[in-house]
Amino acid sequence: MRNVWILCWKELRSYFVSPIAYLLLAMFAIVFGFFFWNVVGYFVYAGMEAQMRGAMFPLNVNEQVIRPLVSNVSVIGLFLIPMITMRLFAEEKRSGTIELLATSPLRDFEVILGKWLAALILYSAMLLLTAINFAWLFRYGNPDWKPLLVAYLGLLLQAGALLAIGTFISTLTRNQIIAGGATFGICLLLWVLEWVSGYDSATYARVMAYLSVLTHFESFAKGLLSIKDFVYYLSAIFLGLFLTARSMESLRWRS
Amino acid sequence: MESASNSLAPSVGTKRSRRTIGFSRDSVDRLASDERCTAFEISRQVGTSDTVPARPQNYNLMIRVKELTKRYARTTAVDHISFEVQKGQIVGFLGPNGAGKTTTMRMLTCFLPPTSGTATVAGFDVLEAPMDVKRRIGYLPEIPPLYHEMRTAEYLAFVAKIKGLRGLELAKRVNYVLDRCAVADVKDKVLSKLSKGYRQRVGLAQAIVHNPDVLILDEPTAGLDPKQINETRELIRSLAGDHTIILSTHILPEVEQTCQQVIIINKGKLVATDSVNNLQNRSRGAGSVLVEIAGRQEALDSPEVKRRLEKVPGVSRVLFKEKRENRFVFEVDGETDRAIRGDLARVIVESGWDLNELRTAAVSLEEIFLQLTSSNEAKNASAKGTEGDLETVAEQAKR
Numbered sequence A: 001m002r003n004v005w006i007l008c009w010k011e012l013r014s015y016f017v018s019p020i021a022y023l024l025l026a027m028f029a030i031v032f033g034f035f036f037w038n039v040v041g042y043f044v045y046a047g048m049e050a051q052m053r054g055a056m057f058p059l060n061v062n063e064q065v066i067r068p069l070v071s072n073v074s075v076i077g078l079f080l081i082p083m084i085t086m087r088l089f090a091e092e093k094r095s096g097t098i099e100l101l102a103t104s105p106l107r108d109f110e111v112i113l114g115k116w117l118a119a120l121i122l123y124s125a126m127l128l129l130t131a132i133n134f135a136w137l138f139r140y141g142n143p144d145w146k147p148l149l150v151a152y153l154g155l156l157l158q159a160g161a162l163l164a165i166g167t168f169i170s171t172l173t174r175n176q177i178i179a180g181g182a183t184f185g186i187c188l189l190l191w192v193l194e195w196v197s198g199y200d201s202a203t204y205a206r207v208m209a210y211l212s213v214l215t216h217f218e219s220f221a222k223g224l225l226s227i228k229d230f231v232y233y234l235s236a237i238f239l240g241l242f243l244t245a246r247s248m249e250s251l252r253w254r255s
Numbered sequence B: 001m002e003s004a005s006n007s008l009a010p011s012v013g014t015k016r017s018r019r020t021i022g023f024s025r026d027s028v029d030r031l032a033s034d035e036r037c038t039a040f041e042i043s044r045q046v047g048t049s050d051t052v053p054a055r056p057q058n059y060n061l062m063i064r065v066k067e068l069t070k071r072y073a074r075t076t077a078v079d080h081i082s083f084e085v086q087k088g089q090i091v092g093f094l095g096p097n098g099a100g101k102t103t104t105m106r107m108l109t110c111f112l113p114p115t116s117g118t119a120t121v122a123g124f125d126v127l128e129a130p131m132d133v134k135r136r137i138g139y140l141p142e143i144p145p146l147y148h149e150m151r152t153a154e155y156l157a158f159v160a161k162i163k164g165l166r167g168l169e170l171a172k173r174v175n176y177v178l179d180r181c182a183v184a185d186v187k188d189k190v191l192s193k194l195s196k197g198y199r200q201r202v203g204l205a206q207a208i209v210h211n212p213d214v215l216i217l218d219e220p221t222a223g224l225d226p227k228q229i230n231e232t233r234e235l236i237r238s239l240a241g242d243h244t245i246i247l248s249t250h251i252l253p254e255v256e257q258t259c260q261q262v263i264i265i266n267k268g269k270l271v272a273t274d275s276v277n278n279l280q281n282r283s284r285g286a287g288s289v290l291v292e293i294a295g296r297q298e299a300l301d302s303p304e305v306k307r308r309l310e311k312v313p314g315v316s317r318v319l320f321k322e323k324r325e326n327r328f329v330f331e332v333d334g335e336t337d338r339a340i341r342g343d344l345a346r347v348i349v350e351s352g353w354d355l356n357e358l359r360t361a362a363v364s365l366e367e368i369f370l371q372l373t374s375s376n377e378a379k380n381a382s383a384k385g386t387e388g389d390l391e392t393v394a395e396q397a398k399r
Helices: A002-017 A019-053 A061-085 A087-095 A097-102 A108-140 A145-171 A176-198 A203-211 A213-222 A227-254 B002-017 B025-032 B035-047 B101-108 B130-135 B152-162 B167-180 B196-208 B226-239 B252-258 B276-284 B302-311 B341-350 B365-374 B377-385 B391-398
Strands: B061-071 B076-086 B090-094 B116-121 B137-140 B214-218 B244-249 B261-266 B269-275 B288-294 B315-324 B327-334 B354-360
Touching: A002 A019, A002 A108, A002 B152, A019 A061, A019 A108, A061 A108, A061 A145, A061 A176, A061 A213, A087 A097, A087 A108, A087 A145, A087 A176, A097 B152, A108 A145, A108 A227, A145 A176, A145 A213, A145 A227, A176 A203, A176 A213, A213 A227, B061 B101, B061 B244, B076 B101, B076 B116, B076 B244, B076 B261, B090 B101, B090 B252, B101 B116, B101 B214, B101 B244, B130 B137, B137 B196, B152 B167, B152 B196, B167 B196, B196 B214, B196 B226, B226 B244, B226 B252, B244 B252, B269 B276, B288 B341, B302 B315, B302 B327, B302 B341, B341 B354
Parallel strands: B076 B269, B090 B244, B090 B261, B137 B214, B214 B244
Antiparallel strands: B061 B076, B061 B116, B261 B269, B288 B327, B288 B354, B315 B327
16 A cells, blocks of 8 residues: 555656646636636626516526536546546656566556556646635535535546546557547547437437446536446446556566 | 675675586585575575565575576567576676567566566566565666656655665665765756766666665666766676676677676577686687788799698698788687697798788687577577587687
8 A cells, every 4th residue: 555655646746846737737727717707607697687587586506506517627627637647657658667667566556546546636636726716606605515515526536437547548558649639539438428318218328328427427416426326436447447457467468 | 684685695696606607506506505695595584574485495596597488479589598697696698689688687577477487586486476576676677767757866765665665774775876876966856857877877776776686787888978888887897796687788898898697699599608708718719820821932822831731730620711912811720728839830931931920810709699699500509508518609600
């Protein structure tokens, strides 16, 4: 376990001594800031309009601000996650440092877990930025904090799953661009699989919809904790990390 | 554990095994009976707390490779290689590019699993006990495995950590290798900013930071300038007391200068193993003489000269090499241990010719190497070569 932290710390350091972490954080802050401004602006507009019409529009900060916002965060994550994971193993393979790790008394799972955790921590740091925006909601409004917490948990689980897949893809190549591009493609596909259920309800459509990352985030965004979605994300994380371990092992037999 | 290996390694390793290079079985057994070895072995066993497979009785055999083979889909990178390395030695792993040096080293470091055959390092099998092997091995790949965004000291501390060092010991070792490898003056510099020579030395520091029994260095001087090459060689030589070292190279002088023993491989096959001294002696004292003869007035008749030279007692073979104006060069092979030079000179002078030059036809390591690695005959030699017999090799090289 100690080795996991050593590697995690090393990865985090390399994120933060290079511009990668700052670039990601800044980009995320800007994009999320825009979304926040947009959603809150619309919420205020809708509130004023309802007042003017004299309608008793049941305005709810949780439903109308937080829920669309966390859904947006998960979409932004889709774009940023490949950038977080693409270097994890591709860089080690390119620079030859993978030989150092592979010839040190480390177990494969320690290396993989350390790297994945570092990626997850970087993502969490991004999420932490959203807290600044949400703090204003709590300052001027009266939202319920429990659904927000569940939504954060959902975001972390979802990111964990996509990061695990990205980590796996990063072991397949020594080229970061390829790793990033492939991860992005797969993340996108996992996202839109759900669209099939829009016009078809056959078994294949339901299976595809189940595989989609989007469907499982829905309940978290609403503030619901459902075992089914929990299990989905956990098994996706496990599968991603398991494939990474297999891939690292096969690396030795192939290269 | 540290102190034991430091104090005992030089006394056991260097003094004795430098003489017993020829891999002979009885010399190994003699060493095993040495009392200091047993004490050393016990201290090692106490030091390692983990449950380990049974130690071999003979701890002086640091590396033992038996019929090691690595096959890929279409090619065989390493083909049934066997050799052994004694404790405290520097062994040169010699071969042209693509001969399988790196693959063999990667198998020794548990980076690649062998297709067949066995390799044990410090008594542990690379397949059965990879963790134990990795703990005892320091590896410098061809390109030093540096994290370019780290600083030197930070990087060495990281490597020490993943090698299992902790706390005070870690700090001590990092400081030690910083000094030892002469990189202390750049310890706060970012690795990407270092010059090639410094990077190589940081790579070496990284390999010895956990005080491994065995050091495996893949082309440690590749790409350095002559001054840096010398410094690096010097450093490697100075490390020999504490560690058993295998270094690969395709530069022959490097082997002559740094190593005590040489393993030559080509196209994945073992061509020869012997001590460097033997190799040089054989190639020099093979009893072959170059003779340059000039006629006084009349042009020389080369068959006639050849006939006369062959008559000299002790001469086994005369080979006409070349003609320069009215001078002729012959290569004369004598029977071993028989001085033929004096007789040769007398015969030539008595025949009324001029003796321009008479010198030993030194076969350089280069020639032996080229011969070994380029001809088909290398395959024939490999069978004999494994026994440390280079006679055939030296002979081939002359032809």
